[in-house]
Amino acid sequence: MDDLRKRAKELLETSAVKVVIGYEQGTANKTRALFVEKAEDADCLIFDSRCVQNLATYVTKREVKDKGKMAITATLPVMRSIIQLASEFQVNDNNLLVLGITPESKLVEFKNLSEVETFVHQYQIEIDAKNKEMLDKIAKMTQAERWKFWIDELSPCFKCYACRAACPMCYCHRCTVDFNQPQWIPVPSHELGNLEWHIMRAIHLTGRCIDCDACYNACPLAIPINLLTKRMLEDVKINFGSYQPSIKADHLMSTYKPDDKENFIQ
Amino acid sequence: MNIDKRLVRKDSLEKLFDILKQNSKTIYAPFSKNSKVSFREADSFSGITTDYIQTTQSSKEVAFPRNEKILNYSKDKEGMKVKGIDLNDIPEVVLWGVRPCDTMGIGELSAIFNWDYKDEIYNNRLSRVTVFGFSCSKSDDYCFCTSVGGNPGNTQGSDILFTQLGENGDYLAEILTDKGSSIVSISSALFEKTENIEKEKFLAEVPARFEREEIRGKLEKFFDSQLWVEQSLKCIGCGACAYVCPTCACFDIQDEAHGKSGSRVRCWDSCGFSTFTLHTSGHNPREVQSQRWRQRIMHKFLIMPDRLSVYGCTGCGRCSRACPVDMNILEHLISIQEVSL
Structure with a gap:
């Protein structure tokens, strides 16, 4: 992608940004994140269909953020993540410039995050057919079958927290699982510990998860934990209408309205 | 010493499995x-896979489980009662299908668990493990055992090392320890006497990529x-x-x-986590990821050889394969070697 390299070079040469976050060739036909700080290194940037890691996870990483203004190579899921992060005051126009890559692989530079939002809103978040089929299959299980399914899937989890680390929305300086006074979630990766961690993760991402599958792609054991967040996405859709990240939006899990149909909180 | 070499027919592996079961062995296999x-506990031979360059997880769990109760306690009017773990409950295990980079890792892990304090639970578990190593006929871009003192047919750490003599071939079994011999004694018909078979031509080729002494320096x-x-x-930071890792401990x-009772549990932890070195005061001596990454490499290639006389890396390449962001340890080690001071 020559235009991406050219633009990255210009941005660095003019000091418009301090770092361009993009992709480079990795090991064994994989691609990986690249942080370009010198214009001459921009030639290492690549973009193709293998570039699926959600780079938005880096814009809240202290060591990256501290470099100064960032530019980020952003596919649609990355742009969605950025808008959600903007709504949570984690990024803004002063610290982030978006070099968008459209679903047609065209480079499009946005003046500000508001333009990114407009672009993102052209597309609905749709769960792909294969995963939808799996969600339906799980929904049709009896309670006992579903319990067994999840115990079987979650038992191998050894709590490396790659899912948390890869997720752009898991930027908390200190995660709930890291608190020990009180200890909310059991630390050991036994049945209960794993179950509580993954349920907590899914709940904390409800109304915020943009369905990028970074958690699943990061899992060294390929546990289909993205099915949990996908289920929540579907439930949000049924109960509150389709979710779309927006810079100025009420947050689903932290919004209280006096006319809520549920009365348990009144 | 001459190694006792035997031939095990391909079809005999299932019989061997059944004999081990009949002898009340718990078998962990890929x-x-x-x-x-x-690796997980195998109830039957069918389903054990042989098609892997390396397992995703190491076999260390057999001696160092991810969660392990180390004591139980209960409180009553008279005070606190503490009860240790009954070491007799630890099963006799056969670890089946372990690659030589993992069998070598057992020695490195044991060095950590016996550095100063001798870890009773770990040592007891390991004493009841018989290791069936399986040599490598294939390798990939992540493998580098030959750069860290190993090789695809390394016998170190195995009680019996099996080497398949060509695709779909029979196996050469090298009986390396008393534990290995005791397996042969309960299934001697399956371990045929054989003329000297050379295994080298059946092994994967893994070129050496760096000098670990140079990296240490x-x-x-x-x-x-x-x-x-x-x-x-x-x-x-995951x-x-x-x-x-087979040697991370x-x-x-x-x-x-x-309520009034409970247990104390030892759980895996990682120096890559930001909270790993967080003090109660709020001070964190490894505040940023670069300090944690440095610790990982230093521990394996400088601190362990200095203190334990073993390196903490067996070249299995698992960390690179598992890394969600393609931090490739081999590449990083080579770039450390290439830096001019």
């Missing part, structure tokens, strides 16, 4: 789930290098590398209370 291969002068910052910028101690 199985595939969600396209990832891991560099690391001694490398503490404040900017290289750690550059290498770790893409690291997202524990995948540590948890799949860090753990956390947790108390799990249920």
Whole structure:
């Protein structure tokens, strides 16, 4: 992608940004994140269909953020993540410039995050057919079958927290699982510990998860934990209408309205 | 010493499995789930996979489980009662299908668990493990055992090392220890006497990529290098590398209370986590990821050889395969070797 390299070079040469976050060739036909700080290194940037890691996870990483203004190579899921992060005051126009890559692989530079939002809103978040089929299959299980399914899937989890680390929305300086006074979630990766961690993760991402599958792609054991967040996405859709990240939006899990149909909180 | 070499027919492996079962052995073997291969308890021979370059997780769990109760306690009017773990409950295990880079890792892990304090639970578990190593006929871009003192047919750490003599061939079994001999004694018909078979031509070729002594020397002068910052910028600080590693031994101690009784549990932990070195005061001596990444490399290539006379890396390449952001340890080690001081 020559235009991406050219633009990255210009941005660095003019000091418009301090770092361009993009992709480079990795090991064994994989691609990986690249942080370009010198214009001459921009030639290492690549973009193709293998570039699926959600780079938005880096814009809240202290060591990256501290470099100064960032530019980020952003596919649609990355742009969605950025808008959600903007709504949570984690990024803004002063610290982030978006070099968008459209679903047609065209480079499009946005003046500000508001333009990114407009672009993102052209597309609905749709769960792909294969995963939808799996969600339906799980929904049709009896309670006992579903319990067994999840115990079987979650038992191998050894709590490396790659899912948390890869997720752009898991930027908390200190995660709930890291608190020990009180200890909310059991630390050991036994049945209960794993179950509580993954349920907590899914709940904390409800109304915020943009369905990028970074958690699943990061899992060294390929546990289909993205099915949990996908289920929540579907439930949000049924109960509150389709979710779309927006810079100025009420947050689903932290919004209280006096006319809520549920009365348990009144 | 001449190694006792035997021939085991391909079809005899299942019979061997059944004999081990009849002798009340718990067998851990590689199985595939969600396209990832891991060791788990095998009830039957069918389903054990042989199609893997390396398992996703190491076999260390057999002696160092991810969660292990180390004591139970209860409180009553008279005070606190503490009860240790009954070591007699630990099963006799056969670890089946372990690659030579993992069998070598057992020695490195044992060095940590016997450095100063001799870890009774770990040593008891390991004393009841018989290791069936399986040589490698294939390798991939992540493998580098030959750079860290190993090789695809390394006998170190195995009680019996099996080497398949060509695709779909029979196996050469090298009986290496008393534990190995005791297996042969209960299944001697399956271990045929054989003329000297050379295994080398059936082994994968893994070229050496760096000199670990040279890396160790560099690391001694490398503490404040900017290289750690550059290498770790893409690291997202998860524990995948540590948890799949055959020699990573860090753990956390947790108390799990249920009313007036509970247990103390040893759980895996990782130096890659930001909270790993967080003090109660709020001070964190490893505040940023570059310091944690440096610790990982230093521990394996400088601190362990200095203190334990063994290196902490067997070249299995698991950490690189498991890394969600493609932090490739081999590549990073080579770049450390290439830096001119």
